[in-house]
Amino acid sequence: MQTGAFPNALGFSTHVVKFAVNIEEQEETFYVQDVQGKGKGILAARPIRRGEFLFSEPPLFTLPPSPTNSTILGSLAKCTREEQRQYFALANSYKTRLLPALAIFETNFLLLGNGNLQVERKQDTAGIFLLASRFNSSCTPNVSKSWDELRNVMVFRTLRDIEEGEQLCFNYCGVLATKAERRRELLDEFGFECTCSACQLEGEEALESDKRRSAIARLFEEVGGCGNEPTLGIRKIKLALRMLKEESLVHYEASFCYDAFQFCVLVSDFPNAKAWIRRAWEVSCYTSGPDSNAARMFKMYWANPRSHQLAGTLPKTTLSGPDL
Numbered sequence: 001m002q003t004g005a006f007p008n009a010l011g012f013s014t015h016v017v018k019f020a021v022n023i024e025e026q027e028e029t030f031y032v033q034d035v036q037g038k039g040k041g042i043l044a045a046r047p048i049r050r051g052e053f054l055f056s057e058p059p060l061f062t063l064p065p066s067p068t069n070s071t072i073l074g075s076l077a078k079c080t081r082e083e084q085r086q087y088f089a090l091a092n093s094y095k096t097r098l099l100p101a102l103a104i105f106e107t108n109f110l111l112l113g114n115g116n117l118q119v120e121r122k123q124d125t126a127g128i129f130l131l132a133s134r135f136n137s138s139c140t141p142n143v144s145k146s147w148d149e150l151r152n153v154m155v156f157r158t159l160r161d162i163e164e165g166e167q168l169c170f171n172y173c174g175v176l177a178t179k180a181e182r183r184r185e186l187l188d189e190f191g192f193e194c195t196c197s198a199c200q201l202e203g204e205e206a207l208e209s210d211k212r213r214s215a216i217a218r219l220f221e222e223v224g225g226c227g228n229e230p231t232l233g234i235r236k237i238k239l240a241l242r243m244l245k246e247e248s249l250v251h252y253e254a255s256f257c258y259d260a261f262q263f264c265v266l267v268s269d270f271p272n273a274k275a276w277i278r279r280a281w282e283v284s285c286y287t288s289g290p291d292s293n294a295a296r297m298f299k300m301y302w303a304n305p306r307s308h309q310l311a312g313t314l315p316k317t318t319l320s321g322p323d324l
């Protein structure tokens with residue numbers, strides 16, 4: 001990667017910085033720079049459209065979650081000196097509590113896979129990514145990360161339109177938790193006090209945001225129980241989508257749209273089913289990428305909604321499509 005246009009962007013004095021690992025990225029889309037109160041962060045070098053690919057990065061090494069200091073040192077021993085230097089230059093939120101290699105791992109590792117720790121605890125599912133480690137957290141994220149297990153890379157895309165100079169962030173914790181819950185999780189699990197814009201809200205604005213996020217989480221559960229009441233299911237989905245928009249959140253949108261599609265196919269309302277699955281496909285393209293399993297499945301149902309196993313299960317009726 002070249003950062004010649006942004007001297008010192010990675011905190012190195014060299015004019016052109018080459019990454020030791022093979023990073024695929026769009027040139028001059030972003031740069032790394034100090035961000036007030038958060039150490040370094042990644043910023044947009046130009047306006048970036050929703051759904052744009054930012055970069056993909058293979059892990060420097062992977063380990064099971066919760067490794068020991070010596071296992072990490074063992075993995076680092078197989079890296080080049082430059083990679084080791086870059087590793088020890090990463091952020092460390094546990095300086096006073098843990099040995100350096102372990103502290104840096106705990107501050108920066110990303111989970112590969114779907115985050116099911118029960119299944120993944122024993123596998124090498126925690127990875128270190130030298131560039132992606134510079135992404136800070138936001139509870140209203142503008143970047144998605146998805147693990148591409150075929151290519152063995154973490155892929156980063158934008159979730160919404162981004163202005164030049166805006167910081168690029170993904171979420172370290174669940175976005176539907178309340179401000180107090182998120183802040184507690186980030187402090188307990190990640191060792192820092194979150195200063196993202198959502199966590200900076202105060203008074204009435206903070207209460208409204210909490211109420212919306214909790215309501216979306218509740219609706220997410222309730223929609224699953226509406227199998228025999230598709231009209232009610234669609235009403236709840238539309239409410240959830242409105243609140244997601246008000247919170248500037250994209251997470252769960254594709255899933256809600258897929259549920260709406262299923263309600264429509266249940267009652268053989270195929271025109272509205274197509275409209276919902278098209279929306280699910282569009283959203284999944286910028287959250288997980290057009291080659292993701294979810295995007296492929298949605299595209300297949302868009303072409304042939306009648307192929308869904310639930311098609312025609314309930315008496316035929318007409319529901320409604322997504323609001324504009």
Ligand SMILES: C[S@@+](CC[C@H](N)C(=O)[O-])C[C@H]1O[C@@H](n2cnc3c(N)ncnc32)[C@H](O)[C@@H]1O
Nearest residue numbers: 038039040091093134135136137192194195196
């Ligand atoms: C994976 S690193 C992110 C990049 C880091 N800022 C750096 O300088 O390399 C995680 C650390 O960044 C800081 N950080 C990330 N997101 C933050 C946020 N929303 N508010 C405050 N600090 C944050 C915390 O110190 C956290 O432990």
